[in-house]
């Protein structure tokens with residue numbers, strides 16, 4: 001599985017009207033998939049074009065630009081811990097290095113391509129693009145020359161897994177449950193098709209054994225890196241797309257459960273953990 005985000009996703013453009021006015025537009029809301037370091041060979045990025053021009057002559061001008069990434073919503077993406085959440089970085093196109101959350105420069109009479117390096121952690125981010133007008137020009141839209149773009153890093157469309165109506169499974173491993181240190185209260189988001197697979201398997205397993213399996217970590221509400229140690233890092237490298245399911249070990253007849261899960265399209269991974277991918281990628 002491989003994907004790369006390239007090209008024009010945000011366009012920051014100022015149009016200068018000689019002798020007084022400036023006008024510009026930008027994409028206000030953007031949804032992008034999180035970076036997956038163990039799958040993506042090339043670091044995915046989103047292009048941000050920055051430029052300005054004189055509306056009378058059509059010529060690009062030399063404008064100062066300041067781009068700043070900030071956390072829009074703390075604790076977003078299902079993380080009940082905060083501080084230093086990775087929100088991605090900015091760097092000039094074809095520049096090396098990890099970039100920074102702030103980038104400034106001059107457009108030097110052309111359109112500058114900036115790369116937004118997408119983080120592994122999902123969440124709500126804000127990009128402030130400030131392009132003050134040169135002497136003799138003013139901004140009219142917005143009048144303060146500050147463009148705001150809301151960026152949601154997410155696996156879109158995951159559903160919140162409901163408790164079992166018939167008691168054929170239990171939802172476990174949420175922050176607040178006894179012994180759970182992972183600060184993620186909502187740890188049961190999934191693709192709807194994955195939910196159907198695992199809940200069907202749970203139902204059949206219950207029919208055969210009378211035991212309700214404990215469904216532990218699945219994915220966070222916006223997908224992305226699920227950092228069970230609350231530090232924005234793996235070891236949970238899976239659990240990003242809404243297809244992963246961990247099952248509690250206690251009292252589970254693994255071979256039987258594997259067989260039933262397979263029937264519904266789930267594949268067992270790991271030896272020490274009962275981890276299924278429903279379906280396997």
Ligand SMILES: [Zn+2]
Nearest residue numbers: 079080227230
């Ligand atoms: Zn977290």
